[in-house]
Amino acid sequence: QLVESGGGLVQPGGSLRLSCAASGFTFSKYNMFWVRQAPGKALQYVSEISYNGGGTYYGNSVKGRFTIFRDNSKNMLYLRMGSLRPEDTAVYHCARRAEYDIWSDGHYMDIWGHGTTVTVSS
């Protein structure tokens, strides 16, 4: 399972670090995602990290402000969020990437956490 933590209320321009604790599977074998849902809005991809941390990818709305990283020795995924804006207010979910076609990029998100709430407001 995946359990997120670290959300809270932060002022615009502030920073926050989210955590995601993984259990029940070999964490170091999987790429991981952060996906968010703003109030009343759809799910939105935030970031992805490769199984060994060697590759990191970001959505355009967070590029340059957020950093994804992981500690495989602790089965932990993180999201460091900086220069926060009101539009970053959302529930943040971590999710595991499952591959169904190793010859292409075919994948889906097979395990999700319940999420942690981030509110950016003065």
Added chain:
Amino acid sequence: DIQMTQSPSSLSASVGDRVTITCRASQKISTYLNWYQHKPGEAPKVLIFAASNVQSGVPSRFSGSGSGTHFTLTISTLKPEDFATYYCQQSYSGPPTFGQGTRLEIK
């Protein structure tokens, strides 16, 4: 980025009804299309991957079809626990992108 558009945005139906949700991609994505169910306060749950493959543990009343730019999710006989929001998501290229969601409500 590839844009995903779902229809309808909301849908009222009764227990026992057959329901179909449509998802269109802004460009051809072969069958790199997944469907998720999301209930408030819960973790999203994958239902269908690669357009038509039912995830292990998902009831057989859920099915998916389509390829290219047009996809559908069908629930054959609605049960009370199926009232939720449903999202399609492409994994063909670039960042994964989701549709805007279809909220399925009890009539």
